Amino acid sequence: MDLHSAKTSDCIMADDWYPAKKDAGDLNMPARRGVSQAAKWLLRAKPGNHAQECVRARAIMTEARGLVKGIHESVANGERIDPRTLDPVVEAIAASIQRDPTAIPSVTRLKLRHEYTFYHSVAVCGLMVGLARALRLDEAEMHQIGLAGLLHDIGKARIPNALLNKPGPLDDKEFALVREHTVRGHEILCDAGGVSDLVLDVVLNHHERIDGRGYPARKAGPAISVHARMGAVCDVYDAVTSARSYKPAWSPGEALEWMRGTEGHFDRAVMNAFAKTVGAFPYGSLVRLAGERLGVVLDPGQGDPLDPPVMIFMDAASKRPLPPLRIDRAGKSIVAVEYAERLGIPDWADVRREIIRHSTLGSSQDTHGK
Secondary structure, three states: OOOOOOOOOOOOOOOOOOOOOOOHHHHOOOOOOOOOHHHHHHHHOOOOOHHHHHHHHHHHHHHHHHHHHHHHHHHHOOOOOOHHHHHHHHHHHHHHHHHOOOHHHHHOOOOOHHHHHHHHHHHHHHHHHHHHHHOOOOHHHHHHHHHHHHHOOHHHHHOOHHHHOOOOOOOHHHHHHHHOHHHHHHHHHHHHOOOOHHHHHHHHHOOOOOEOOOOOOOOEHHHOOHHHHHHHHHHHHHHHOOOEOOEOOOOHHHHHHHHHHOOOOOOHHHHHHHHHHOOOOOOOOEEEEOOOEEEEEOOOOOOOOOOOOEEEEEEOOOOOEEEEEEEOOOHHHEEEEOOHHHHOOOOHHHHHHHHHHHHOOOOEEEOOOO
16 A cells, blocks of 8 residues: 555545355466465464464464565566465465464564565455455455455565655655556566456555546446455555554554544445454454443453453543553453544544553553453
């Protein structure tokens, strides 16, 4: 995603339209190759706790990043690529998502600036696979949507790194050049051969918008496939939750709140399904707890994302501020996810930022969630 402003206009606008699900035979799916020994181990791993799956997720991320980086370098050197070499890591990522949908997104949140594109591709792959599972796509389609996530920004291999990592805003000429990555990526994969129509579609169209103001072809409405809409949601979410040279990272809760509250930007059904894949209580979410208390979900780290720490700060009924109180395992006490706009909490972005900052400095604690 090209996010040189805090609230990008380069996201998809949508309605609740869906095309009919394709059969596996329609996907022109390339033959799978044998997986590496590491990938085989990750595929066979039994479900464990969140911390255990995060360890596996880091191993998957390392292998995937290396493969994606190698493909980008080959493109930059003018060499022909074989996208099917990514099949093993797509399967490993899918296996991890099945064991724990939150592990891959957790470990890909922090990205090295000079390798952002590679880590971003791995993160989008994981998000796409999780979303495909939530939408009940079949296995063949799920594999292709994951591969599309890994390859969606392959065209950036032909964009100068100095431009991609520019610390300030892009001028019109620079932005036009960066926008070419969708067409260039499509050309690269067509030249490579053996790539499904689904992957080509996502690579070319993940920046199109329902209102016709996207790129590269200004497609509108039903002309944009559900797969491209999925790509837009996952691309935007990972971009806004990643720190870049020109912007700080949003918390997952902030990102979802903005994405769900921005009228018309995203397909409602896709967005609702996506929200369920990133955890019931994403970091930064506003929640109501038993006893009519409001709190902000804190980063669970290696803990259980379904039983996260929460910082209490306000009485929900009176809107009276409460002394900050951290509850380390608040999952059983959370009654609902709330929205600041509906509750009329003024200056919510600043309030939330201060609560999260305060949480890193220490506060009173209730480890029992009462």
